[in-house]
Amino acid sequence: MLYKARNLEELDQVAKLISSKFKKPAIVFLKGNLGVGKTAFVKSFCKNHQISERTVKSPTFSLINIYKKDHIQINHLDLYRLTKSDLYIEEELKEIALKPNAISFIEWGERMDNVEKFKNVANLYKITITNNQDNIRNITFQEL
Ligand SMILES: Nc1ncnc2c1ncn2[C@@H]1O[C@H](COP(=O)(O)OP(=O)(O)OP(=O)(O)O)[C@@H](O)[C@H]1O
Numbered sequence: 001m002l003y004k005a006r007n008l009e010e011l012d013q014v015a016k017l018i019s020s021k022f023k024k025p026a027i028v029f030l031k032g033n034l035g036v037g038k039t040a041f042v043k044s045f046c047k048n049h050q051i052s053e054r055t056v057k058s059p060t061f062s063l064i065n066i067y068k069k070d071h072i073q074i075n076h077l078d079l080y081r082l083t084k085s086d087l088y089i090e091e092e093l094k095e096i097a098l099k100p101n102a103i104s105f106i107e108w109g110e111r112m113d114n115v116e117k118f119k120n121v122a123n124l125y126k127i128t129i130t131n132n133q134d135n136i137r138n139i140t141f142q143e144l
């Protein structure tokens with residue numbers, strides 16, 4: 001399914017449409033180039049759940065940020081800076097992502113090995129974002 005967002009307001013709407021399809025526990029891989037809008041998608045998702053955009057920061061250095069609201073737990077990971085010494089992340093992900101109320105967003109998930117192992121225990125999704133010349137974000141959503 002392909003969606004288009006010309007600005008952050010439209011991204012809020014796209015995030016709403018896409019997230020209505022998530023079945024928890026959900027692991028959502030966000031794919032796309034540096035600066036394309038992966039974190040912005042998570043901010044829109046959080047905004048739609050009444051979590052202020054200002055509290056949602058990119059987990060560039062922390063690797064994982066967790067937000068709890070109502071009955072959901074949002075786990076936001078950015079593995080761009082993952083190194084061999086951060087292998088605990090995989091264990092931690094296993095622990096937090098498999099909670100029945102968890103939605104986990106993972107930027108740069110390709111830095112982690114064998115994500116397939118989550119396939120039988122969580123619902124996996126992929127969101128791919130590209131930016132065209134007119135600065136319109138094309139956002140595709142697929143179930144894995
Ligand atoms: N749909 C959009 N419309 C307008 N601006 C956007 C949109 N999506 C993202 N942006 C803006 O693009 C900039 C970079 O976005 P963001 O930080 O989300 O990228 P990213 O993909 O997470 O990058 P990284 O790979 O470095 O983590 C931000 O200033 C953000 O507000």
Ligand SMILES: [Mg+2]
Nearest residue numbers: 038039058107
């Ligand atoms: Mg980011």
